[in-house]
Amino acid sequence: MLNTNEFQNSIQKTKEEAFREIDQENRLEGLEQIRVKYLGRKGIITSLLKNLKDFPEEDRPALGQLSNQLKKQVEEVLLQRAEKLKEIQLTLKKGRWFLDYTLPGRKGWVGKLHPVTQVNERIIQIFYGMGFEVAKGPDIETDYYNFSSLNFPQDHPARDMQDTFYINDDILLRTHTSPVQVRVFEKTEPPVRIIAPGRCYRNEAINSRSYCTFHQVEGFYVDTDVTFADLKGVLTAFVWEMFGKDVKLRFRASFFPFTEPSAEVDISCILCSGKGCSVCKHTGWLEILGAGMIDPAVFDAVGYDSEKFTGYAFGMGVERIAMLKYGINDIRLFYENDLRFLRQFQL
Ligand code: DAH
Secondary structure, three states: OOOHHHHHHHHHHHHHHHHHHHHHOOOHHHHHHHHHHHHOOOOHHHHHHHHHHHOOOOOHHHHHHHHHHHHHHHHHHHHHHHHHHHHHHHHHHOOOOOOOOOOOOOOOOOOOOOHHHHHHHHHHHHHHOOOOEEOOOOOEEEHHHHOHHHOOOOOOHHHHHOOOOEOOOOEEEOOOOOHHHHHHHHHOOOOEEEEEEEEEEOOOOOOOOOOOEEEEEEEEEEEOOOOHHHHHHHHHHHHHHHHOOOOOEEEEEEEEOOEEEEEEEEEEOOOOOOOOOOOOOOOOEEEEEEEEEEOHHHHHHHOOOOOOOEEEEEEEEHHHHHHHHHOOOOOOHHHHOOHHHHOOOOO
16 A cells, blocks of 8 residues: 555656657557556556545545546647647658657767778788888688798698688688788899788687688788897887887797797786786786798798898787777677677777
């Protein structure tokens, strides 16, 4: 049983709900349903009126007045809405547009570049500022450019490092952007200083960390006196631009067929500043790219004099950089194109 105060509140609430429902109803039959819901024999307002007798005698006149007022108001608003709907129907029947100036305007969305595109462009911009030029290669490659010329021997287990989508025995979807190195070397004499962005494909199990397609940015510099120190310098400058100057780098010895020596580069975890968290698996470090000094075997394949020239190369995953930068924990989000995700990148 409600007390007097609660009864007044419930009248107010009923009024608001009824008005809202009526306002949102677009069909006459719907209005009739609302009428029955509130004013019918077992309707909400009818039961309120029935309950009046349970209240102390001195409160009844005021509460009665409130309830009757509510009943009248709801009847009136129902009538007005019915009139409006009839008017709309009539206008539509006459084949004219009905313009309801009272409706709120529709929000217009401004399209933005996909986050992968944005991060890709940022990476290119940073290297462009350091004197790198952009080159591109085809997504559909031959075994030669994707593997053999990069010193992956035939039937060598190193080929299994990257599960490949083959089109036939010789043609495949490139598994990395490194083949662009060979394509550029074939056409250009050193010095070459190139950044090569592009899409890659791998026949891997799809999960939160790997997807069948993704993007890489390859970088390489060949000249007469290029050293590992140059590589460290350029990558440090890149990381500081991308993630901030307080981020540390770590070069870990690794293996790639086309570089010697090879390294994987880690940065101090940008989420926990190297203290250890779930993202860096409590190591304090995050792997961001592979790099190394270009193997003389690659120079031999393209006819560069490996006695005269040295060069470095590096390759990074764009999605991976984006995930670290924005704290995204599932690579598949980049490919589902859910607008609720994409709209968060209004950079
Ligand atoms: N191509 C390698 C990959 O996809 C990445 C890479 C490593 C590129 C070392 C390089 C490099 O240029 O020097 O895993």
